[in-house]
Amino acid sequence: MADATGATLIATGMLPFVVLAAAALTAPVALALLALYRRAVLRSMAERGAARADGQPDTPPPAPPPPPAGLEFSPAAATDAPTDAQSRAAASLRRAVGVQIAGGLAYASAFAAAWMAVLADSGLPPVRFLWLLACHAWPAVLAVGIIAAASRRQRLLLAGAYLALLSVVALVALARNPDFTAGQAAGFWLLVNAPPTLLLFAFLRRRVRAVGPLVLAFMVTAVAGSQVAVSLIGESEAAMRAAVGAGLLFGLDGTGTFFAIMLAGTVLAAAAGWKWLQWLGRLHRERRTGDQTLTLDAMWLLFGVVQSIGFAFEGILWVFTGLVAFAACKLATLGGHRCAGLGRARGRAPSLLLLRVFALGARSERLFDALTARWLRAGDISLIAGPDLATTTVEPHEFLDFVGGRLSRQFVRDDADLARRLQARALGPDPDGRHRVNEFFCHADTWQAAMRRLAATADAVLMDLRSFSPANQGCRYELQQLLDTVPLARVVFLIDATTDRAFLEASVRRLWQTVAADSPNRRPPTVRLRLLAADARGEPDVEPLLGLLHAAAAGRAT
Numbered sequence: 001m002a003d004a005t006g007a008t009l010i011a012t013g014m015l016p017f018v019v020l021a022a023a024a025l026t027a028p029v030a031l032a033l034l035a036l037y038r039r040a041v042l043r044s045m046a047e048r049g050a051a052r053a054d055g056q057p058d059t060p061p062p063a064p065p066p067p068p069a070g071l072e073f074s075p076a077a078a079t080d081a082p083t084d085a086q087s088r089a090a091a092s093l094r095r096a097v098g099v100q101i102a103g104g105l106a107y108a109s110a111f112a113a114a115w116m117a118v119l120a121d122s123g124l125p126p127v128r129f130l131w132l133l134a135c136h137a138w139p140a141v142l143a144v145g146i147i148a149a150a151s152r153r154q155r156l157l158l159a160g161a162y163l164a165l166l167s168v169v170a171l172v173a174l175a176r177n178p179d180f181t182a183g184q185a186a187g188f189w190l191l192v193n194a195p196p197t198l199l200l201f202a203f204l205r206r207r208v209r210a211v212g213p214l215v216l217a218f219m220v221t222a223v224a225g226s227q228v229a230v231s232l233i234g235e236s237e238a239a240m241r242a243a244v245g246a247g248l249l250f251g252l253d254g255t256g257t258f259f260a261i262m263l264a265g266t267v268l269a270a271a272a273g274w275k276w277l278q279w280l281g282r283l284h285r286e287r288r289t290g291d292q293t294l295t296l297d298a299m300w301l302l303f304g305v306v307q308s309i310g311f312a313f314e315g316i317l318w319v320f321t322g323l324v325a326f327a328a329c330k331l332a333t334l335g336g337h338r339c340a341g342l343g344r345a346r347g348r349a350p351s352l353l354l355l356r357v358f359a360l361g362a363r364s365e366r367l368f369d370a371l372t373a374r375w376l377r378a379g380d381i382s383l384i385a386g387p388d389l390a391t392t393t394v395e396p397h398e399f400l401d402f403v404g405g406r407l408s409r410q411f412v413r414d415d416a417d418l419a420r421r422l423q424a425r426a427l428g429p430d431p432d433g434r435h436r437v438n439e440f441f442c443h444a445d446t447w448q449a450a451m452r453r454l455a456a457t458a459d460a461v462l463m464d465l466r467s468f469s470p471a472n473q474g475c476r477y478e479l480q481q482l483l484d485t486v487p488l489a490r491v492v493f494l495i496d497a498t499t500d501r502a503f504l505e506a507s508v509r510r511l512w513q514t515v516a517a518d519s520p521n522r523r524p525p526t527v528r529l530r531l532l533a534a535d536a537r538g539e540p541d542v543e544p545l546l547g548l549l550h551a552a553a554a555g556r557a558t
Contacts, residue, residue, distance in 0.1 A: 021219075021223045022216060022219035022220040022222075022223045022224075023199040023216065023219075023302075025219045025223070026208070026212060026215050026216045026219050027208055027212075029215055029219065030208035030211055030212050030215040031208055033211065033215070033399075033402075033403070034208065034210070034211060034394070036402075037394065037399065037402050037407075040402060040407050041385060041407070041441065044407065044408065044411050044441065044443065045385070045386075045441070045442065045443065045444065045447075046443075046444055047443050047444065048443055048444055048445045070525065070526040070527065071508070071509060071512050071526075071527050071528075071529070072526055072527070072528045072529070073505055073508075073528070073529050073531060074528045074529070074530060074531070075530070075531060075532070075533070076492060076530040076531060076532040076544075076548050077530070082547070082550065083550045083551060083553070083554040084347060084554070085347065085348070085349070085350050085378045085379065085550055085553065085554065086378065086546070086547070086550040088346050088347055088377075088378060089374065089375070089377035089378035090377075092342060092346075092377040092378075092429075092433045093147070093148055093374070093377050095340040095341075095342055095433065096147050096148075096340075096342060096377075096432060096433050096434075097144050097147060097148050098336070098340070099332075099333055099336030099337055099340055099342070100140060100143045100144055100147055100296070100333065101140055101144065102332050102333070102336050103140070103143075103300075103329040103330070103332040103333035103336065104137050104139060104140020104141075104143060104144075104329065105133070105137065105140070105332075106325075106328040106329050106331070106332040107136065107137075107139065107140070107300060107303075107304070107325045107326065107328055107329035107332075108132075108133045108134075108135075108136035108137040108140070108325075109133060109328070110321065110324050110325035110328045111132065111136040111307060111321060111322075111325050112129050112132035112133040112136060113129075114311065114318065114321045114324075115132045116128065116129055116132070118311070118314055118318075125176065125177075127169075127172055127173050127176050127177070128173070128177075130169055130172075130173075131169055131170065131173045131185075134165065134166050134169045134170075135166070135188065135189050135192050135193065136192065136307070136325075137162075138162065138189075138192075138193045138197070139193075139196070139299060139300060139303045141158060141159060141162040142197070142200065142299065143296055143299065143300070144158060145158050145159075146204075146292065146295065146296065146299075147292070147296075147373075148373065149373065150369070150370040150373040150374055150542050151370065151542065166189070170182070170185045173185065191310070192307055192310070195306050196302055196303045196306040196307065199302060199306065200299060200302060200303075204295070204299075209295065210291075210392055210394045210395075210399075211394060211396070211399045212295070212298070213294050213295050213297070213298035213299075214277055214280065214294070214396055214399065214400075216298055216302070217273070217276065217277065217280075217298060218270070218273045218274070218276075218277055221269050221270065221272060221273030221276065222266050222269050222270045222273055223266070224269060225265040225266050225267075225268055225269020225270065225272075225273075226262040226263070226265045226266040226269070227262075227265070228265055228269070229261050229262060229264060229265025229266075229268070230258070230261055230262055230265065233261055243257055243261055244257055247260060277396075277400060278400060280294065280396060281396045281400040284395065284396045287426065287430060287431075288431065289430070289431065290430035290431065290432050290434050290436075291395060291396060292432060292434055293430070293431070293432050294396065296333075297330070300326050300329050300330070301322075301326050303322070304321075304322030304323060304325050304326040305322050305323075306322075307321075307322055307325075308320070308321045308322035308323075334431075337431050337432055337433070338431075340433075342429065342431065342432055342433030343429055343430065343431040343432070343433065344429070345428050345429060349378060349379035349380065349427065349428065349429075349435060350378055350379040350459040350460060350550070350553035350554070351379050351380050351381075351382060351427075351457065351458050351459050351460075351553075352371075352375055352379065352380070352381045352382070352458060352459070352460050352461070352462060352549060352553070353381075353382050353383070353454050353455055353458035353460070353461045353462070354368075354371070354381055354382070354383040354462050354464070355383075355384075355451070355461065355462070355463040355464065355475070355478050356383075356386070356463070356464035356465075357464060357465060357466065357467050357468055357472050357475055358386040358474075363466060363467075363539075364392075364464070365392050366539065367464060367494075367539075367540065368392055370540075370542040370545075371462075371542075371546075372437065374542065374546050375546060375549070376434045376435045376436070376437070377433065377434060377435070378435070378550070379435050379459070379553075380425070380426065380427055380435040380436050380437070380438055381435075381436075381437045381438070382425070382437075382438045382439075382440070382454050382458065383437065383438075383439055383440070384439075384440050384442055384447055384450055384451060384454075385439050385440065385441045385442065394439075395437075395439070398410055398439075410441045411441040411442065411443055411446075412440060412441065412442045412443065412446045412447075412450055413443070413446070414446070415449065418446065418449060418450055418453065421440065422453060422454075422457070425438045426438055440454070447474075448477060448481075451477075451478055451481060452481050452485065455481055455482060455485060455486050456485055456486070458486075458490070459490065459552075459553035460490050460491075460492070460549045460550075460552040460553035461482065461486060461490060461491045461492070461552075462491075462492050462494065462545075462549060463475075463478065463479075463482070463491060463492070463493050463494065464494045465493055465494060465495050465499050465504060466494060466495060466496045466498055466499055466534065467498045467499065468495070468499050468500060468503070468504055469500045469503060470500070470503060476507055476511070479507065479508060479511055480511045480514075483508070483511055483512060483515045483516075483519060483521055484515055484516035484519050485516070485519065485520070486520070487520045487521060488521055488527050488528065488529060488530075489552060489555070490552045490553070490555075491529075491530070491552065492530055492532055492545070492548050492549055492552060493529055493530065493531050493532065494531075494532050494534060494540055494545070495531050495532070495533055495534070496533060496534035496535075508529060530548070532544070532545060532548060
């Protein structure tokens, strides 16, 4: 009975408070930290490095004679069969989805088995197990959406397919058990899944999800520390007397002593939580885990903890059902990744350079989400940090460097530092099969050299010119470098109704007149800029865009 009482107090008191308080604090704390991070990045971007990154003078070289080749602007043509890299990416995505489904079934089976044990007195019909399994498989749907869905429409279709399957299982259960009603079915599903799903949005919103799992883990640790400290001291009369005596020495009454105990527990737990975050950062830096894996782990753990509350009255051991389910999921996914060979390189991985107008804001984020969901299954993405994606692309170790006051070491200082960072780029897949985004933080006098070096090594270049106008001088420089050094067959330009098309064409034609003498674009008789137009909402069709980029990387673009 004591065990049951203790479990009830933990599960219905401290545990929900810890989870709810931590989740409630995650969004505002993450938003505040990311705002400070973005400000720090912008401040460092405006500064000058230790020296020019390439030692080139500020004045441009003399203009070469006009090129002999013609220049045309043409719509990007659709590609034919997928490239080898595109096929490998699709296969990797299918395997990753299968692994996550297997992990979700392992997680749901642990909970379904626990419920069957609790309800053993009322019989063990297989349909009941199937219903419980289907209910607890909901987080697997969310996980597959995180891995594979490139748009809101795809996420809604995925959720709709799950709900249709759940409805079939519910109808079978209702037909087999006359005492089981539709209201009970809906109520149980909502009780099990609605709270953690709502809490999940606290750290998976686009503006905070890059660091949301880390902040959530830290908040859970810190808030739990305050509650554990109060619980430990409250269990012993001698400890309570000692705490009251210590409080009196500092002029604290009973209430003040209580809050001092909570603060002390929070500080101690926060110190431990910081060490934990540093350990996660090392795992990420050493390529032993990926950012998406960290997000999924946080999601599964959140669901496991919250869904365990339903076992509060069954005994102390039942409170750990969620941790057992999380462990089962983690073992299944780790084994699945290894068996599927997701961490092994398969063929040459193409590299994509993403250039864009920094003023796009949310449109840059949506395009980046779509690219990372698909392209990173084939190869890496390189980009220069900018205000539009500063808080979207931040990686765990970069964020921890910022919190630790060491953000400056992420910035390119000079030519030697640029060469070192290019050499140290994260290439090849993580254990979950995803490649990395290599973000280069540059000062005002180092970004141009970084752009040139990245363009020279990229297999394909996507230049997002939505909202391009005379105000975007940096984009004009990038256009000149692409004309000078990169075969335009490897470049796709994205435009929409906000692009000043007349200014774009006039700018390119002026830049074309001073193209470098050794430009690879001087040789063909006609050079075409392939323009892919986004829809009326300014959103590109992801699949054709990816086909064009893969074809460009494979040298098959027309």
